[in-house]
Structure formats: C-alpha cells, structure tokens
Amino acid sequence: MEKTKNVENLEAYYTRRANEYEDIYKRPDRQKDLLSLESILRSLFRDRHVLEIACGTGYWTQYIAKSASTIVATDISKEVLNLAKSKNYQSCSVTFQETDAYSLEKVGDNFSAGFCGFWWSHVPITRRTEFLKIFHSKLNPGALVVMIDNNYVEGSSTPVSRKDEEGNTYQVRKLKDGTRYEVLKNFPEESNLHNFFEKVGENIQINNLTYYWLLQYNLKKFP
Numbered sequence: 001m002e003k004t005k006n007v008e009n010l011e012a013y014y015t016r017r018a019n020e021y022e023d024i025y026k027r028p029d030r031q032k033d034l035l036s037l038e039s040i041l042r043s044l045f046r047d048r049h050v051l052e053i054a055c056g057t058g059y060w061t062q063y064i065a066k067s068a069s070t071i072v073a074t075d076i077s078k079e080v081l082n083l084a085k086s087k088n089y090q091s092c093s094v095t096f097q098e099t100d101a102y103s104l105e106k107v108g109d110n111f112s113a114g115f116c117g118f119w120w121s122h123v124p125i126t127r128r129t130e131f132l133k134i135f136h137s138k139l140n141p142g143a144l145v146v147m148i149d150n151n152y153v154e155g156s157s158t159p160v161s162r163k164d165e166e167g168n169t170y171q172v173r174k175l176k177d178g179t180r181y182e183v184l185k186n187f188p189e190e191s192n193l194h195n196f197f198e199k200v201g202e203n204i205q206i207n208n209l210t211y212y213w214l215l216q217y218n219l220k221k222f223p
C-alpha cells in the first residue's frame with residue numbers, strides 16, 4: 001500500500017485530483033443541496049463584479065456567471081484553471097488568474113463581491129486573519145462576501161483522522177490511482193463562523209443545509 005503523503009502544499013493534491021475533482025458534485029444524496037446553492041448564488045451575485053478565490057475547475061464559476069456582470073476567478077493550480085477555462089460562461093465576462101490566495105498578486109481591486117467555494121475549510125486557523133486581510137483589500141467597502149463549504153456529516157463525510165495543536169482537523173483522502181493524501185479540512189460550527197466574521201462583516205447570515213453551509217456578509221465600511 002502506498003504511504004500517505006502529507007499535503008503541506010494543497011496545490012499538489014488538487015493538481016493531481018483535477019480530472020476527478022467534479023465527481024464530488026455527482027453524489028446523488030447531495031443533489032438537493034447543490035441545487036439550492038446554485039439558485040442562492042445566482043440570486044446573490046446578480047449584476048456584481050465578483051472576485052472568486054480558489055475557483056478550481058470553475059464548477060461554481062459557471063453558476064455565478066449566470067447572473068454576475070464580471071468574474072475574476074483565481075486559483076494557484078494551472079491544471080485546475082485549464083479545466084475551468086474550457087467551460088462555457090455564456091455572456092458573463094470571466095477572466096482567470098493563476099495566483100496564491102494569500103497574496104492575490106496582480107489581482108485588481110474595487111470588486112463589488114467576493115466568493116470562496118470550499119476554500120475556508122482549507123485555511124489553517126492561524127492563517128485566517130492573514131487571508132481575509134488580503135481578500136478584503138480587493139473588495140469595495142460594503143461589498144458582498146459569500147462563502148460555501150462542507151458540514152461534517154457522519155457516515156457521508158470522509159472521517160477526521162486527527163486534530164493538531166492549533167485545532168485544525170485533517171482527513172486522509174484517496175485518489176483513483178490509490179495515492180493517499182492527508183489534507184487539512186476544518187468544519188467550523190455555526191457559532192464559530194458568527195463570532196469570527198462579526199469582527200469584519202455586517203448583515204451576517206448563515207444558511208445551514210444538510211451537507212453544506214453558506215455564509216454571507218457585507219464588508220464593514222469602517223472596519
């Protein structure tokens with residue numbers, strides 16, 4: 001059996017997973033929740049200029065593109081971005097940028113909305129403030145911020161394999177070729193999200209579905 005690789009660099013794991021990534025969105029039990037998310041995102045991002053962090057294969061970009069004016073979709077992995085670029089975004093102006101979420105180098109500013117799909121759970125607890133500072137610096141005061149991510153569902157989610165001294169949790173994930181990776185994946189409670197984001201946002205709303213949560217807030221005008 002192949003040894004488990006420790007993913008200090010998430011990029012390596014997602015690059016290797018790129019071609020099988022969207023299988024996660026085909027699970028029959030998750031279809032109802034996924035349809036709800038698609039429809040909520042479509043209505044939230046109407047006519048917005050959106051900055052998307054860690055867009056991956058563009059799965060959510062394609063739904064946001066149904067109503068947004070423009071999207072700048074970013075990710076650190078060239079392989080996932082190539083898949084994202086092959087999708088059809090109809091009349092929405094979508095551009096892609098290969099950049100690290102912790103620097104967002106060469107990304108412009110003045111966006112009226114920001115989106116992170118399944119990214120917050122991969123941000124180590126000690127890097128949360130650092131990430132938000134750079135992300136928020138690209139958005140207009142009052143901009144809409146939306147995050148979606150996984151709830152931990154016993155019997156359905158990959159089990160948590162360990163917790164580190166900072167409180168981050170991990171999963172051991174297996175790719176189709178049998179390679180195993182240990183991936184940092186946090187499952188924050190609703191109260192934890194609330195307490196954290198009330199420092200930077202107002203009008204905080206959390207929509208808790210069965211498999212996923214959706215957080216939305218407006219960036220404080222005077223932080």
Ligand SMILES: C[S@@+](CC[C@H](N)C(=O)[O-])C[C@H]1O[C@@H](n2cnc3c(N)ncnc32)[C@H](O)[C@@H]1O
Pocket residue numbers: 010011014015053054055056057058059060074075076077080099100101102116117118119
């Ligand atoms: C769970 S996937 C989410 C993809 C997409 N947002 C979705 O929901 O389908 C996490 C993504 O984070 C990207 N990633 C990993 N480290 C990153 C970093 N430091 N900066 C930007 N993106 C990163 C990976 O390449 C991968 O596409």
